[in-house]
Amino acid sequence: MDAPDPRAIPPLPALLAFERAATQFSFRRAARDLSLSPSAISHQIRGLEQQFGTKLFVRGARSVRLTAAGERYLAxxxxxxxTLQEASRDMLRRRGEASGELWISSLPFFTSAVLLPALPEFKRRHPQLTLRIEATHQYADFNGSRVDVAVRYGREHAAGLKVEPLVRVSGQPVCTPALVKAGLQRPEDLSREVLIHVTTQPRAWPAWLQQAGLPQLAPRGHLWLDSVPxxxxxxEHGLGVAIAIAPLIKARPGFGKRLVAPFAFEAEPSETIYLISRTEQARDRRIAAVRRWIADAVARAS
Structure with missing residues (x-):
């Protein structure tokens, strides 16, 4: 077989830009997907059109569409x-299997409240496996990263992913025992308190207050922070009342002493936390081991 002529193969960034623009019908959306500027996408497309001597797109005011040549090329x-993506993913999987490493991408609170306390048990069960845990709210990129298992809210719609519900959760106010002794007894008493929020979950407190029948409640103040921890x-420092994740908050060290739930009212579960993995790894014994370990850890934390 003749060796491929590198001069006939466009650069990979140009091919990625073309594929994204063609499937999104927009240079702007393609730029967002690839973390580039729209002008960079346009530059890559022009380079392809110059190389082939033909137009690949018909440009519109707010969208683009493929020419007949572009449609043939896209196919x-x-x-x-x-094929390249699957080959690369296969290499990453084989490297992980050979090294005994498994990468988990998990929500920060889930990591601290559920996974970390259960790590000694995992090492006892599977001393040959090494876990690499990333605590983040960011999207888990199963195509472009080494992540094997992710723990996330909501449901992933990407093809090729196995999505399994772990636990239904709801918001639950928590505070120091001192605030309860000072008079925080009913949800209405929150009007005298500072509500502590997480910037990534701006609807947490409004959703809880709505369920509690207090959608118009005005607290004494608000404090916004960048993470659940x-x-x-x-x-815990007495700066106000936080909205925690029930029932997993029960697993936090010091719950019941440094932090307590001041109200008898319990909101209905509004979110589900899912375990996500690749469909083709369903029979991977490493994934199965982690799945069982996480399910057991959730049961203990709940």
Whole structure:
């Protein structure tokens, strides 16, 4: 077989820009997906059109569409990129299997409240496996990163992912026992308190107040922080009332002493936390081991 002519193969960034623009019908949305500027996408597309001597897109005011030549090219480029992606993913999986490493991307609070306390048990069960845990709210990129398992709210719609519900959760106010002794007894008493929020979850307190029948309640003040652990620490320092994740908050060290739930009212579960993995790894023994470990840890934390 003749060696491929590198001069006939466009640069990979140009092919990715073309594929994204063609499937999104927009240079702007393609730029967002690839973390580039729209002008960079346009530059890559012009380079392809100059190389082939033909137009690939018909440009509109707010969208683009493929020419006949562009449609023919997209059909083959999509197959080629999918093949490259699967080959790369296979290499990453094989490297992880050979090294005994498994990468978990987990919500920060879930990591601290559920996974970390259960780590000794995992090491006892599976001493040959090494876990690498990333605590983040960011999207878990199963295509472009080494992540094997993710723990997230909501439901992932991407094809090729296995989505399994772990636990239904709801908001639950928590504060120091001192605030309860000072008179925080009923949800209406929150009008005298500072509500502590997480910037990534701006609807948490409004949703809880709505369920409690107090949508118009005006607290004494608001405190906004950038993570759930920071919010809970602020509550432990007596800076106000935080909205925690029930029932998992019960697993936090010091719950019942440094932090308590001041109200008998319990909101209905409004979110589900899911375990997400690749469909093709359903029979991977490492994934199965982590799945069982996380399910057991959730049961203990709940």
């Amino acid at each position: 083959k480029v999509s197959v080629a990129l999918a 920071a919010m809970l620490e602020a509550a």
